[in-house]
Amino acid sequence: MSDHFTSRSPEVAPLVSVFIALRKNEGLTAQRLAISRAQPLLHLPMVRDRAERTGEDSAVAAVDLVRDHVRGLDNLTDRIIADAALGLGSFADVYRSGGLPANILHKLESGDLGVRRAVVLSYWVDLHQALAGSDFAGAPEAPSDRSLRGRAEDEVFERLAVQLLTASHLHISQRTSDLTATAAVVSEAWPKPIGRVIVVGGVTIDHVWRVDRPPDLETSRIATGYSRAPGGKGLSQAVAVARLGFDIALLAAVGKDQEGQEILDHLELEGIDRSLIRAVPNATTPATGIFERPLGESAAAVWRGPLGLDSRHLDRHAKALSSCAALLLTFEVPLPILHRTLDLAAGRPDERPVIIVTPGQPYPDAELPRDTLRQIDYLVARPWELERYARSADARYDPQLISNELLKQGLKALCVLGTRGGTVYLSAGDSIDIPSTSSVIKESSITRDAFCAALATGLLERRPLADAVRWAAAAMAAVSADYLKSPSPPLRARVDAMYQKYFA
Structure with a gap:
């Protein structure tokens, strides 16, 4: 069918990765597409055109088109395997007419x-x-x-991807005389990246119990909801950057276990480079237990065990750290790893990345040496986290005084996030207000992750600092507005919409 695309065409692999990542659990559904960054599928010209013509959400249009093309695969076996692996239910009526019992049809659409x-x-x-x-x-x-679970499904996904790409190629050719429009069928709608971003932080499997309030000691409480998913501040910031359309890599450690593989699969689905990940044999991937109240307030217990990054792993990726355009770093890593990462990233003063650090879990000794502060461009913190770094009793209760102390030690800028908005304190003695927006959700870990990602990408896009701060505030506003429906980092279009609404 195709004289333009083959299984070896570079455009095929991203689509195959989407199918491999989404075949798990309930398969390829509109809901799962809507909350993921499966752009290779969502941005196919046919998908966008169908969504525009029918008024469907792009995720719904994508699933419908995949279902149509599964029905159109040349080989019966390919149709059966693709339909079952992706949980599409494309042939339910045909199977029913062919005499297959209802319980078997139900299992073919199982969430397993x-x-x-x-x-x-x-x-x-x-x-x-x-x-x-x-x-x-x-x-x-x-x-x-x-x-079946190995080569057979992967090869069917390759043929399905070739068919989709070929159809998109023909679709563009029929609609436009500009033949150059076919040059990048998959990536044409992506924002143009401006430099690579690297996140150094932690990854865990989050177990979240939704409760009206956490249980008291010696008591239990009925949860109104439960979820389990990859998490951690490092992972969250990496996802936030990826959804803004930037080239992003995560430097972290996972165990070589089922949970570690789940995290790696999640990163692949989000389009995050996994080549800097350290997978440790015979180690257990960290886990976090979270009690979350209705409006975003939460309490958590984190278990990391002995798993972590080491200096040798950092040194192996020294060139990547020093040559990236922006580095996001969290206090989830041990203090020696923080220092080594900063040394490697800031080792070239003539050409070094923008460095943004979040002290989400302040170190017990509460000490940030002058040399460390000089290596940080933006420290993004909550007021209570800064209390530990105050050098006087009065400063503990005054963010302005704390900022004065930290800035005198060499920090370039301090971003203090409150319940609504905040302030950026600058080394020159100036400050920039972080605009607040209306929301019932309080400032939380995920809103800060979105802020850091948007601040970094805004600066890489060469926005003036005040505008980059507004762009970051729009990202926080997007998280807050959508939190009850989907507590996850926003896509770029959503941040743009909030920016236009509040700050344009």
């Missing part, structure tokens, strides 16, 4: 990928016969379970 695969293997001949109808001449030999 393993169940869907088991049905494919157990009913291999029946599924082929139902699709072939009167033309049925026998089914090919069924693959093994290992072969």
Whole structure:
């Protein structure tokens, strides 16, 4: 079908990665697409055109188009495997007419990928016969379970990606005489990156219990909700940067266990470079237990165990740290790792990255040496975190006094985030207000992560500092406005909308 795209075309791999990441659990659904950064699929010209014509959300349009193209795959086996792996239910009516029982049809749309695969293997001949109808001449030999979950599904995804890309190529060619529009079918709608961003921080598996208030000691409380997902300030900031359209890598450590692989898969889905990740054999990936109240307030307990970054791993990536355009660093890493990271990143004073640091978990000794402060461009903190770094009793209760002390020690700028808005204190004695927006959600970890990501990308886009601060405030406003529906970093279009609403 294609004389333009093949399985080796560079545009194919990003689409295949989306299918591999989203086949897990309930498969390829509009809801999962809407909260992920699956741009290679969402930004296909056919998807955007269908969404515009029908008024559908782009995620809904994408799922419908994938379902259509699964039905159009040349090979019956490819159709069966792709439909089951992605949980699409494309052939439910055909299977029903072919005599497959209702409980089997239900399992083919199960939220468990393993169940869907088991049905494919157990009913291999029946599924082929139902699709072939009167033309049925026998089914090919069924693959093994290992072969199905490995090479067979991946190769089907490659053929599906080629078909989608080819159709998009033809779609553009038919709609425009400008043949250059076909040069980047997948990436044409992405914002143009301006330098690479690296985040150095922690990753965990978050277990979140939603409660009206955390239980008292010696008591229990019924939770109104529970979720489990990859988290950590490092991961959250990396996702926030990725969703703003920038080239982003995360430098962190995970265990070589199921949870570590889950985190790696999540990073791939979000378009985050995983090449700086340290995967440690025989180590357990950190976990966080969070009690979250209705309006965003929370309390957490973090278990890290012995897993962590070490100086040798940092030194292996010294060139990446010193040559990136911006570095986001959190206090989730041990203090020696923080110092070593800053030394490597700021080692070239003539050409060094913008360095933004968040003291989300202040170090027990509460000491930031002068040399460390001189290496930091923006310290983004809450008032209570700064109390530990006050050098006088009066300064503990006055952010202006704390900022004066830290700025005299060499810090270039201090961003203090309050419940609403905040202030950026500058070394020249000036300050910039961080505008506040209306929201019932208080300032939280995720709003700060969005602020840091937007501040970094705004500066890389060469916005004036005051405008970069407003852009970062718009990112916080987007998180707050959407928190009850989706407590996750916003996409760039959403930040743009909030910027236009409040600050344009």
